[in-house]
Amino acid sequence: MYLLLAVMLWLLAAGDAQSKCKRNNRADYPFTPLSDGGSAQFWFGRINLASSAIQPAGTLLGSAVATAAEASGINGDTLLWTCDLADAGQIDEVFSTNGDDRVGGFSEIGTQDGLAGFYRTWFPGVAIRLTHLRSGKVFSRYYQSSRLDTYDIDQAGKKILIRAKHLSPIKAEVARVSDISPGTGTSNWCANTPDNQRWAAVAYTCTQPNGYLMLRGPGYNRASGDMDDDGEDHAYRYLFFGAANGIAFGMRMGATLSILPSCVVQNVTPEVVFPTISETELDLGQTRQVEFTLSFRCDEGTNSKPSYAAGTDDNQTAFGLQVSPGALAAAQLLGYVNQDRGVRYLLSDQYGTDPTVAKGVGISLSDADTHQQMQWLSSSVSGQWLPQSLPSGRNAGWYRLPAPGQQAGRTSPAPSSASVGQYTVEKRLTATLQKLPGKTVTAGRVFSTAYVIVKVQ
Incomplete structure (x- = not known):
């Protein structure tokens, strides 16, 4: 009996070891959609800050929705990852703000104005909140996940095929906040500040993303060096980036700022x-x-x-x-x-x-x-x-x-x-x-x- 039990356990362990998710090759799924200049863009257009009398801190200024398929270098049918059929029910979308960057998602600055989940952007006085629409979870600096159960199946190869179109859309909201300080972060890739005293609008030229959407599954996780764990702080840990795992989302060149009476x-x-x-x-x-x-x-x-x-x-x-x-x-x-x-x-x-x-x-x-x-x-x-x-x-x-x-x-x-x-x-x-x-x-x-x-x- 003990010998039989040992054999059964060994077989189960062997089956788990063979079950694995992996990233598609770099030719078909390049690094570009994860790069600073390749993010899926949030198209807010003109953001204007009028007087605080008619537009006090806490006022929502606009919203936009972006999908992974809109990132540079890929489209909705691009194959991003493959998993074994046995991995069904164990595959997660993982997401966080760009938690290490000063204007990418390091500092949550909306709370003093009654706004939860709003993080500093490159535009002074404007904060952003990202929401994973499929789960309803609001992005934070700390990694979160949501089960992914939408994908294609290759019956012949017994594989799960995860394409860009299968990932959740991401909603972005911008609001006026009272904190206009430059802030800090563990990185500061956009050290300059926009000239917001001009009559004309200033474009959001900072290419730092505001958030990321990644994948985690059997054999494609923290142990393999491909993805961080839920609850870990993006400000200090970002294994996913070195593994080229994910899609970036951001405001780059999708918004402009002005300060005019309105x-x-x-x-x-x-x-x-x-x-x-x-x-x-x-x-x-x-x-x-x-x-x-x-x-x-x-x-x-x-x-x-x-x-x-x-x-x-x-x-x-x-x-x-x-x-x-x-x-x-x-x-x-x-x-x-x-x-x-x-x-x-x-x-x-x-x-x-x-x-x-x-x-x-x-x-x-x-x-x-x-x-x-x-x-x-x-x-x-x-x-x-x-x-x-x-x-x-x-x-x-x-x-x-x-x-x-x-x-x-x-x-x-x-x-x-x-x-x-x-x-x-x-x-x-x-x-x-x-x-x-x-x-x-x-x-x-x-x-x-x-x-x-x-x-x-």
């Missing part, structure tokens, strides 16, 4: 409810219209900088209404997105995917005062000095607010520690529920979401 959304009509309309009425060209109002709080200006400039040109403040991801996908499928990425009709969030949602109907937007037709925004990303041109102007869905001198409802300046006065401007818009040109109307409910965006261009 506006923020103060109030919106929370719900726009249309009266019921029948298929017959829609087919006859009838519509339903509802007017609603947007309210913005704007900077009066300071001695050094005048009041905000309204318009859609560089350094001017514009607004737009952005459609939901589901509505955008449907609009693209139906051909309602123009060459500047403006969206002609707002469709239901689940148009074409939920059988209870009406088809053949959409919502158009117009100026309630001038009756001019308007486009919906497909994206809130805008700005100058970026490596790729971004759509701007009316055809993209950006519109000017009333200029300071044109606003009849101007209020008294509000007191603030920044000694900057503010006033309110309002914009009246009209939403029209109508039949989509050339489409057949199918009865159902209409439920659409739009987000009010105001941003320096």
Whole structure:
């Protein structure tokens, strides 16, 4: 009995030893996507810091989502790692901030402003938080993991194939923080600081990533020298980097910073409810219209900088209404997105995917005062000095607010520690529920979401 038991244990141990994950070759999976200049980029576009009266510390400034497939040198189908079929259930995605670098993820600086998980960036006064969307876990300096159960299977070779498209998307959020000190880190690869006193925007030229996404599995771990353990501090341990294991994510050249008087959304009509309309009425060209109002709080200006400039040109403040991801996908499928990425009709969030949602109907937007037709925004990303041109102007869905001198409802300046006065401007818009040109109307409910965006261009 004892001999048999020993043999069985030896066989089990031998089976475990043969089970192993490994990295793909350097030709097909190069080091580039892990390098500083090859990271998947977070496209925030223009980030503007207005007065602290309308934009106090703790204010969220923007969000973006990036995937591993967007890193340099690879695509969604690039094979990154292979594991044995026996490794299923033992493979993890591992992630952390760039915990050793001064502006990559060494210092969590948002806590004093009520912001958990926000780390210093190269932009003074701007912090970033990364979230592993599949698990919902927020990145920190200390390694964390999440089980990976999405992959391809090679039945003939009895292998698990892990491609870039199988890794979780990473969400990034930026917020204003009160800590504008240069900070410290165990490394400081971007020792310079941006000139943020100019009128023009300053590009995020620091190439240091803000976070990393790696892999751990049987035979591909700390013992093999390929990956660090959960809970270890990235500030002092980064085995994964020497093993070329992972994908970098960062803000490099995907964001610009300016410090200009601007506006923020103060109030919106929370719900726009249309009266019921029948298929017959829609087919006859009838519509339903509802007017609603947007309210913005704007900077009066300071001695050094005048009041905000309204318009859609560089350094001017514009607004737009952005459609939901589901509505955008449907609009693209139906051909309602123009060459500047403006969206002609707002469709239901689940148009074409939920059988209870009406088809053949959409919502158009117009100026309630001038009756001019308007486009919906497909994206809130805008700005100058970026490596790729971004759509701007009316055809993209950006519109000017009333200029300071044109606003009849101007209020008294509000007191603030920044000694900057503010006033309110309002914009009246009209939403029209109508039949989509050339489409057949199918009865159902209409439920659409739009987000009010105001941003320096």
